[in-house]
Amino acid sequence: MATNKDLLNSSKAPEPVGLYPHARRVGNLLFLSGVGPRERGTTKIPGVELDEQGNVLSYNIEAQCRSVFQNVRYILEDAGSSWDSLVDVTVFLTNMKDDFATYNRLYAEYFKDNQPCRTTVEVNSLPTPIAIELKCIAMID
Numbered sequence: 001m002a003t004n005k006d007l008l009n010s011s012k013a014p015e016p017v018g019l020y021p022h023a024r025r026v027g028n029l030l031f032l033s034g035v036g037p038r039e040r041g042t043t044k045i046p047g048v049e050l051d052e053q054g055n056v057l058s059y060n061i062e063a064q065c066r067s068v069f070q071n072v073r074y075i076l077e078d079a080g081s082s083w084d085s086l087v088d089v090t091v092f093l094t095n096m097k098d099d100f101a102t103y104n105r106l107y108a109e110y111f112k113d114n115q116p117c118r119t120t121v122e123v124n125s126l127p128t129p130i131a132i133e134l135k136c137i138a139m140i141d
Contacts, residue, residue, distance in 0.1 A: 006024055006025045006026065007021040007023075007024055008021055008022060008023040008024065008025060008030070008075075008078070008079040009021050009022045009023075009078075010022045010023075010074045010075045010078035010079070011078060012040060012071075012074035012078060013035065013040060013071045013074040013075045013078070014036065014038035014039060014040045014041075014071060015040065015041075016033060017127050017128060018127075020033045021033060022035075022075045022078075022079075023075055023076075023079050025079070025140055028139055028140055028141065029137060029138070029139065029140065030076070030079055030081050030085075030137070030138045030139070030140040031136075031137055032072065032075055032076075032134075032135065032136040032137070032138070033135070034092070034126075034133045034134070034135050035068055035071050035072050035075065035133065035134050035135075035136070036068055036071070036126065036128060036130040036132070036133045037063075037064040037065075037067035037068040037071065037130055037132065038067075038071075038128065038130070039067070043128075045059075045064065045067075045128065045129065045130055046060075046063040046064060046066070046067040047059055047060030047061070047062070047063025047064050047067075048060075048064070048129060048130070048131075050129060054129065055129075056129045059129075059131050061095075061098075061099040061102045061103060061131055061132065062102055062106060064130060064131050064132050065102070065103050065106045065107075065132060066106065068132050068133070068134055069106070069110050069134075072086075072134055072136055076136075076138055079140065080140055080141070081138045081139065081140040082138075083110075083114065084113065084114045085114075085138040085139040085140065086111075086114060086116040086136055086137070086138045087116050087117065087137055087138060087139060088116050088117045088118075088136065088137040089116050089117070089118045089119075089134055089135070089136050089137075090118075090119045090120075090121070090134070090135040090136070091103070091107075091118065091119070091120040091121070091132065091133075091134055091135075092121055092122075092123045092126065092132065092133045092134075092135070093120065093121070093122050093123070093131065093132055094122070094123060094124070094125060094126060094130075094131045094132075095122070095131060096120075096122035099131060099132070100120070103120075103132065116136075
C-alpha cells in the first residue's frame with residue numbers, strides 16, 4: 001500500500017488547487033496529478049488576459065502549452081524522474097477546434113525524442129481559467 005512518503009511535491013511547479021500531491025510513486029511508476037500552465041506562487045496564467053470578474057478575455061494556447069510542459073518537467077525532475085521517462089500523457093483541451101493544431105505542433109517539438117502514449121480529449125472547462133491540462137505517467141528508478 002502506498003504511504004505518505006510516496007507523495008511528491010515540486011518546489012518549482014504551481015501549487016495544487018486542491019488537496020492532492022503533484023505526483024505519487026507506486027513501484028517504479030510516477031503518476032502525476034493534472035498539471036496546468038499556472039506559475040508557482042501566483043494565480044497568473046501565461047498568455048491569459050482576464051477581466052475584473054475573472055472571465056477570460058483572450059488566451060495564447062502556445063504560451064500555455066510551453067508553460068504546462070515546463071511544469072510537468074519540474075515535477076518529473078523534482079521527483080527523480082525525467083521527461084524521457086514519460087510513458088503516457090492524457091491532454092485535456094477546452095477548445096479542440098481552435099487549439100489542437102498549435103498544441104499538436106508543439107507536442108511534436110517537445111516529444112520528438114520520446115514518444116509516450118497519448119490521448120487528447122476536449123473538456124467543457126477546467127478548475128482554473130486555463131485551456132490545457134496534462135495528466136501523465138512516467139517511469140522512476
